[in-house]
Amino acid sequence: MDRILTYAEAIREATVQEMTRDPSVIVLGLGVDDFKGLYGTTRGLQDEFGPERVFDTPLSEDGMTGVAIGAAMAGLRPIHVHIRMDFVLLAMNQIVNMAAKARYMYGGAVSVPIVVRSIIGRSWGQGPQHSQALHALFMHIPGLRVVAPSTPYDAKGCLIMSIRDDNPVMFIEHRMLHSQRGHVPSDLYTVPFGKARVLAKGSDITLVGISYMTVECLRAQRYLGEVGISAEVIDPVCLSPLDIETILTSVKKTGRLLVVDSGWTVCGASSEILAQVAEHTQGTPQIRWQRMGFAPVPCPTTKNLENLFYPNAQTVASTAFAMVHDNQRSWTPVHKEAPEIVEFKGPF
Amino acid sequence: MLDKLYRALYRIRRVEEEIARIYSTDKIKSPTHLSIGQEAVAVGVCEALRSTDVVFGTYRGHACYLAKGGDLRKMIAELYGKGTGCAKGKGGSMHLIDVRAGVMGTSAVVGTTIPHAVGYAYAMRLRRQDTVVVSFFGDGAIEEGVFHESMNFAALRRLPIIFVCENNSYAIHAHQLARQPASNIVERARTYLIPAERIEDNDVLRIYGLVKAAADEIRSKQSGPRFFECMTYRWKEHVGPGDDFDRGYRSISEAQPWFANDQLKRLESLLGPQVRERIMGEVEVEIAQAFQFAESSSFPAEEELYTDVFGEAAQWTAS
Ligand SMILES: Cc1ncc(C[n+]2csc(CCOP(=O)(O)OP(=O)(O)O)c2C)c(N)n1
Numbered sequence: 001m002d003r004i005l006t007y008a009e010a011i012r013e014a015t016v017q018e019m020t021r022d023p024s025v026i027v028l029g030l031g032v033d034d035f036k037g038l039y040g041t042t043r044g045l046q047d048e049f050g051p052e053r054v055f056d057t058p059l060s061e062d063g064m065t066g067v068a069i070g071a072a073m074a075g076l077r078p079i080h081v082h083i084r085m086d087f088v089l090l091a092m093n094q095i096v097n098m099a100a101k102a103r104y105m106y107g108g109a110v111s112v113p114i115v116v117r118s119i120i121g122r123s124w125g126q127g128p129q130h131s132q133a134l135h136a137l138f139m140h141i142p143g144l145r146v147v148a149p150s151t152p153y154d155a156k157g158c159l160i161m162s163i164r165d166d167n168p169v170m171f172i173e174h175r176m177l178h179s180q181r182g183h184v185p186s187d188l189y190t191v192p193f194g195k196a197r198v199l200a201k202g203s204d205i206t207l208v209g210i211s212y213m214t215v216e217c218l219r220a221q222r223y224l225g226e227v228g229i230s231a232e233v234i235d236p237v238c239l240s241p242l243d244i245e246t247i248l249t250s251v252k253k254t255g256r257l258l259v260v261d262s263g264w265t266v267c268g269a270s271s272e273i274l275a276q277v278a279e280h281t282q283g284t285p286q287i288r289w290q291r292m293g294f295a296p297v298p299c300p301t302t303k304n305l306e307n308l309f310y311p312n313a314q315t316v317a318s319t320a321f322a323m324v325h326d327n328q329r330s331w332t333p334v335h336k337e338a339p340e341i342v343e344f345k346g347p348f
Numbered sequence: 349m350l351d352k353l354y355r356a357l358y359r360i361r362r363v364e365e366e367i368a369r370i371y372s373t374d375k376i377k378s379p380t381h382l383s384i385g386q387e388a389v390a391v392g393v394c395e396a397l398r399s400t401d402v403v404f405g406t407y408r409g410h411a412c413y414l415a416k417g418g419d420l421r422k423m424i425a426e427l428y429g430k431g432t433g434c435a436k437g438k439g440g441s442m443h444l445i446d447v448r449a450g451v452m453g454t455s456a457v458v459g460t461t462i463p464h465a466v467g468y469a470y471a472m473r474l475r476r477q478d479t480v481v482v483s484f485f486g487d488g489a490i491e492e493g494v495f496h497e498s499m500n501f502a503a504l505r506r507l508p509i510i511f512v513c514e515n516n517s518y519a520i521h522a523h524q525l526a527r528q529p530a531s532n533i534v535e536r537a538r539t540y541l542i543p544a545e546r547i548e549d550n551d552v553l554r555i556y557g558l559v560k561a562a563a564d565e566i567r568s569k570q571s572g573p574r575f576f577e578c579m580t581y582r583w584k585e586h587v588g589p590g591d592d593f594d595r596g597y598r599s600i601s602e603a604q605p606w607f608a609n610d611q612l613k614r615l616e617s618l619l620g621p622q623v624r625e626r627i628m629g630e631v632e633v634e635i636a637q638a639f640q641f642a643e644s645s646s647f648p649a650e651e652e653l654y655t656d657v658f659g660e661a662a663q664w665t666a667s
């Protein structure tokens with residue numbers, strides 16, 4: 001059965017269904033038993049599965065990641081949740097030095113099937129230490145899978161895939177996606193790693209949006225339609241492994257590629273995508289490419305600077321327009337602030 | 349002394365009440381953690397310090413910043429995201445700093461400033477300065493490895509630092525005993541051979557006296573570090589201006605003894621009405637001016653987005 005769910009509900013449903021199916025799945029993390037339920041994604045799980053399988057942790061990201069790794073080596077399938085990706089930085093040693101390498105450096109003798117769920121993104125002045133999107137750091141590391149679904153359907157299918165996979169998976173959720181609604185089948189299904197999705201068909205330019213930026217790219221695509229430009233929008237869904245074929249097919253058709261990241265550009269996901277496209281299209285000089293992402297500074301807290309820090313549908317549309325017109329013309333659609341950003345209010 | 353402590357407590361309480369009142373207008377557009385109920389710790393500690401001493405704090409940092417002499421106008425402007433704020437609006441409530449007053453910065457990531465305080469103390473020792481450094485952190489922070497690593501090094505090198513754990517029994521909505529096997533943070537300090545005391549009742553005079561004696565000893569005998577576990581209580585929700593006793597994770601009956609033991613009321617009763625009213629009057633004017641300053645200041649100019657990422661080209665001279 002197909003229903004409309006929010007992205008947060010889709011994550012919760014995937015977790016419940018997998019925990020019901022497989023008793024080795026456990027959920028841990030700061031606040032997973034909290035009445036706020038991490039934006040609803042873990043609400044009620046402890047009541048349903050008990051405090052042994054769903055538990056709040058001490059403030060010990062490094063140690064608890066190691067605990068999850070050890071439990072995974074013993075056959076459990078831990079989902080370790082972080083309300084902000086910034087806190088995952090405290091666990092880098094365990095993730096990069098151990099989880100990512102255990103199978104390889106022990107000659108295939110062990111697996112570490114952990115899922116590290118972390119939330120990224122802007123909202124209510126989160127500022128420099130509470131809004132970072134560091135997916136690129138993890139894309140750099142062999143042995144880690146990195147997924148960043150943008151629709152409720154993919155959130156559910158990717159999470160189920162991540163839980164069942166025998167490798168460590170970084171599962172990345174943008175806070176502004178949690179309230180997005182979409183069709184989600186009620187039964188269990190997986191979305192495979194390494195398969196991008198074409199979200200809108202077009203012929204003039206390819207827009208690749210990462211995580212929440214797919215939403216802004218789709219808005220930009222509609223703006224561009226109003227001025228006669230047909231944009232194709234692609235969501236890579238999975239950043240490592242990356243489905244470069246789908247992007248290449250589109251770029252070969254449109255001749256223009258704009259990658260828009262929910263992160264910084266330097267050494268980022270956008271760099272990787274452009275580099276792979278460049279490697280595969282050498283000798284095709286007419287292809288144009290560009291990328292957008294955070295301004296190359298820490299995220300400012302004050303709203304007027306924060307608005308300049310992030311790409312949005314208007315800046316994406318305007319950049320795409322200029323690319324299509326070989327920088328000979330410029331145009332910017334009227335600025336409308338994204339409703340999910342306006343609606344999201346603190347104190348949190 | 350009583351009037352100084354009273355002024356500091358009253359000022360912080362009233363500033364935060366004003367922040368809570370204004371919050372619903374959305375003029376402050378970022379997470380804000382209030383210290384209402386906990387002010388006695390910051391006040392007792394900071395009043396016992398010299399102006400040249402240095403403190404490092406947490407995102408729940410208004411009390412520490414103000415008690416140590418941080419500029420009130422710049423703090424309110426910072427909360428408003430204005431260019432005149434102590435961090436030019438780029439930090440917000442969780443990233444207060446006033447170097448001139450010895451407030452070296454607060455961080456939104458739990459536990460991260462504890463080792464900075466230790467490093468600062470190391471530099472003070474190296475430079476033969478008699479500065480004492482204070483590290484403020486919550487009962488949740490001691491669960492992070494960096495807390496133990498910092499204590500170990502500070503104890504090993506006998507650094508001029510006072511660790512102050514503001515134990516309000518909660519980390520967000522999780523009680524200390526849901527996170528730690530016992531409520532004995534003070535004992536952990538002792539295992540590092542750090543002289544440590546636990547103050548049970550938020551008593552501002554006692555905190556003041558003990559910290560003063562500790563700071564004097566650290567200065568005269570080079571005998572750091574010291575550790576204080578100060579039991580206290582947060583009256584408001586973890587983040588934001590509201591009350592949250594209806595959310596099910598804690599009860600109002602648990603809070604009642606802390607309300608009854610309000611240090612502001614206590615000192616109020618110890619001061620004559622004239623002194624009290626004079627202080628109240630002065631503080632209210634100062635607060636009104638600070639909010640006015642924030643209101644009338646401008647947001648940072650667009651170019652500010654790109655400033656302060658790096659310092660200016662260095663003058664390569666030894667300082
Ligand atoms: C490293 C890290 N992990 C998690 C968080 C989320 N978080 C913010 S405040 C907080 C609770 C901290 O409790 P405590 O240290 O007791 O300070 P209090 O808020 O009670 O003053 C948590 C878990 C964080 N900011 N940093």
Ligand SMILES: [Mg+2]
Nearest residue numbers: 486487516518
């Ligand atoms: Mg606490």
